[in-house]
Amino acid sequence: MKIFVSVTAGGVILNKKKQICLVNDKSIRISSWSLPKGRIKKGESLIETARREIYEETGLKDLSLIEKLGVIRRPSNVFSLIEKEIHIFLFKSVETKLNPLPGNILGNTSAQWFSFDDAISRITSNKDKEFLRSKRNEIFKKIR
Numbered sequence: 001m002k003i004f005v006s007v008t009a010g011g012v013i014l015n016k017k018k019q020i021c022l023v024n025d026k027s028i029r030i031s032s033w034s035l036p037k038g039r040i041k042k043g044e045s046l047i048e049t050a051r052r053e054i055y056e057e058t059g060l061k062d063l064s065l066i067e068k069l070g071v072i073r074r075p076s077n078v079f080s081l082i083e084k085e086i087h088i089f090l091f092k093s094v095e096t097k098l099n100p101l102p103g104n105i106l107g108n109t110s111a112q113w114f115s116f117d118d119a120i121s122r123i124t125s126n127k128d129k130e131f132l133r134s135k136r137n138e139i140f141k142k143i144r
Contacts, residue, residue, distance in 0.1 A: 010037020
């Protein structure tokens with residue numbers, strides 16, 4: 001059976017309080033918390049995709065890129081024949097108000113700030129949790 005690879009990009013965004021922004025996708029039967037991310041549009045770079053998806057899912061536009069944190073590879077939460085390749089960037093933002101765009105294709109996304117530990121406990125995907133947990137020291141060394 002052939003598995004389709006979906007390449008996506010998104011980010012870990014920290015505010016001044018060192019809180020992490022997560023998005024909640026309520027379009028599937030189960031509420032699913034994750035880092036903001038999404039599929040690449042034709043002609044976009046990974047970083048352009050990450051910025052666009054973050055803006056669409058959170059309303060945050062003022063993003064300072066710190067670095068690329070890495071790539072998460074895991075099965076899709078929704079479709080069993082899809083493997084996700086998620087490129088994750090680290091951003092900081094002075095903005096605090098989260099306001100997902102109403103035109104979001106899923107239509108059911110909300111966004112919220114969490115402490116690092118609360119973010120880890122909320123994230124639905126175990127692979128995403130492991131990734132974020134493994135990057136904890138790197139993230140807080142870069143964001144001072």
